[in-house]
Amino acid sequence: MPTNLILVGKSGASAARSSLEMTAQNIANADNQSYVRRTTALAEVVSTGGINLNSSTALGGVRIDRIVRADSHYLQAEVRRTAAALTRSDAEIGGLLAVQDAIEQAGIYPAMARFEASLAQLASDPLSPSLRTAVVEQARTLAQSFGPAVQSMDGTRQYLQTSASERVSTFNNLAGEMARTNLALSRTTTGTTMQAALFDQRDALLSQMSEIAGIVVAHDPLGRATVRIGDSAGPVIVTGRETEPLSMAIAPDGTLSFLVAGGATSIQSGALAGEERALARMVDLRSKLDDAAASLVFVTNDAQANGLTPAGIPGPALFSGTGARDIALALTDGAQLATAPAGSGSNSRSIVNLEALRSALASTTPPGSGPASLMDGLLLDLSSNIAGRTITREALRTLADGAQSALTAQTGVDLDTEAANLVRFEQAFQASGRVIQVAVDIFDTLLEIR
Incomplete structure (x- = not known):
């Protein structure tokens, strides 16, 4: 029992720490126009097992499931x-x-x-x-x-x-960067911080391209962008890692x-x-x-x-x-x-x-x-x-x-919401530490029994 409590408290403290770090990241990028607010999605850790006809469930606490990017x-x-x-x-x-x-x-x-x-x-x-x-x-x-x-x-x-010639050159450079971002997205694990950063980069590139020439964008399940110039029937500029x-x-x-x-x-x-x-x-x-x-x-x-x-x-x-x-x-x-x-x-x-x-x-x-x-x-x-x-x-x-x-x-990042999250995650971190302390106290008490 004390061992389970220690594991639960440890996972809770780790999850609260990660959430605090993500909140700090949001606050640090509050003025970054290319940054999209992120949160951590948590999932319960439960293990099941049994001997013969007897089964049991062991509670293991919580884990970081994925990084959720508001989009x-x-x-x-x-x-x-x-x-x-x-x-x-x-x-x-x-x-x-x-x-x-x-x-x-x-x-x-x-x-x-x-x-x-x-x-x-x-x-x-x-x-x-x-x-x-x-x-x-x-x-x-x-x-x-x-x-x-x-x-x-x-x-x-x-x-x-x-000016138009320079804009065309810039547009093509941005399209090349978009193709490289698509390639990186195809190689990145879903729900990670890296994927969220690549999504920010993708949207920033698309924004810069649209200011030069109007574009229409379609996204596949991996978040990769297919870019057409003009409208939905216009010629394709970027698809996957290829550019025109x-x-x-x-x-x-x-x-x-x-x-x-x-x-x-x-x-x-x-x-x-x-x-x-x-x-x-x-x-x-x-x-x-x-x-x-x-x-x-x-x-x-x-x-x-x-x-x-x-x-x-x-x-x-x-x-x-x-x-x-x-x-x-x-x-x-x-x-x-x-x-x-x-x-x-x-x-x-x-x-x-x-x-x-x-x-x-x-x-x-x-x-x-x-x-x-x-x-x-x-x-x-x-x-x-x-x-x-x-x-x-x-x-x-x-x-x-x-x-x-x-x-x-x-x-965008709302500083009031992030300030409230700082307090909430700090309390969660302290509570997880308290769980660990209680587990230690129980374990010490058991050892003292004669």
């Missing part, structure tokens, strides 16, 4: 889904903001307004050399303002492409496409999707910027050709070029401005052709046909897109925060 595949999947949508929105807005900064800092629209203002001042004295020189200088500034915008947009495009790399191609217009096993695949969420969308939007914005530059060249040169200079000859081209990249001032002298209409004499003070040029610059018929109207439309469209996507991002952030909070409540 929720559904909440994990929801956190990955909402985080992927949020990172997509962040990346897309970041690209669009960079384009907006490029256009605004280049000062194209203000330069166009100052050019129109200089034309208005020239109308007050069309033969003034100083006013004509001011128009030429404002035209030069306007032409030169397109160049920095184009260079900044090119820089933004190159940055997004480089993701690759990226850049089209001549700067847009991105993605491939898995040589086949095109669509990425709908994650940072890669955001950068892909931002680059696709840049193609349209760059086209609109070229349209504004081409319109400026056309309307000013057309007005120049239809009017006469003070010398009584048709005006030469004001601008050269075909788009935002190569637009330049062609006029060399303010005396070459054709302010008078055709048929006027030399040194005419008529401003009919000058007014025609001013009207063409601000033309809205057909809608968006004039350069000022085109630039105004480009900036309005860009700012509206950013504002709309910012509202969407804030909604996605709320969803992502809610999903993370739900997961933390399910799997």
Whole structure:
């Protein structure tokens, strides 16, 4: 009897000590976002035996059955889904903001307004050399303002492409680590601390992968992850210890496409999707910027050709070029401005052709046909897109925060609960020690009997 009590007390003390250690581990990782709360599951130790027809049962105390890891595949999947949508929105807005900064800092629209203002001042004295020189200088500034915008947009495009390439490389590295984790899980005993640590590593890797490109995950009975990109019908990236790399191609217009096993695949969420969308939007914005530059060249040169200079000859081209990249001032002298209409004499003070040029610059018929109207439309469209996507991002952030909070409540460490567990397991350890002491006392008493 005393021997059984000693064994029972010893097993109880060992179990309480292990539970205390696990509680301390939980507390130590309270701020670790990748850590999932763990507890020890206990099982009774009972041995049975007998001689002939007599059987007996010997109570052996308690043992550590397994390490229980709080988990929720559904909440994990929801956190990955909402985080992927949020990172997509962040990346897309970041690209669009960079384009907006490029256009605004280049000062194209203000330069166009100052050019129109200089034309208005020239109308007050069309033969003034100083006013004509001011128009030429404002035209030069306007032409030169397109160049920095184009260079900044090119820089933004190159940055997004480089960033996307690095993300693809990181994604493939994470997939390789996921395959190695799957292999380790297949070799690890169920219910051990090592398995719980590998599960934490698995979930952290999946979270990082989902922020780069949206993924769908399936788990087998051993906890190994099969990862598909996109949706449940998307190509497999990781299965068991095998991986299929993701690759990226850049089209001549700067847009991105993605491939898995040589086949095109669509990425709908994650940072890669955001950068892909931002680059696709840049193609349209760059086209609109070229349209504004081409319109400026056309309307000013057309007005120049239809009017006469003070010398009584048709005006030469004001601008050269075909788009935002190569637009330049062609006029060399303010005396070459054709302010008078055709048929006027030399040194005419008529401003009919000058007014025609001013009207063409601000033309809205057909809608968006004039350069000022085109630039105004480009900036309005860009700012509206950013504002709309910012509202969407804030909604996605709320969803992502809610999903993370739900997961933390399910799997995170609650310090109040762990503090209570410390007291409980300490008392259990002391009680087990008391059982051992009682067994010793009984054994000593038996020895003292004469």
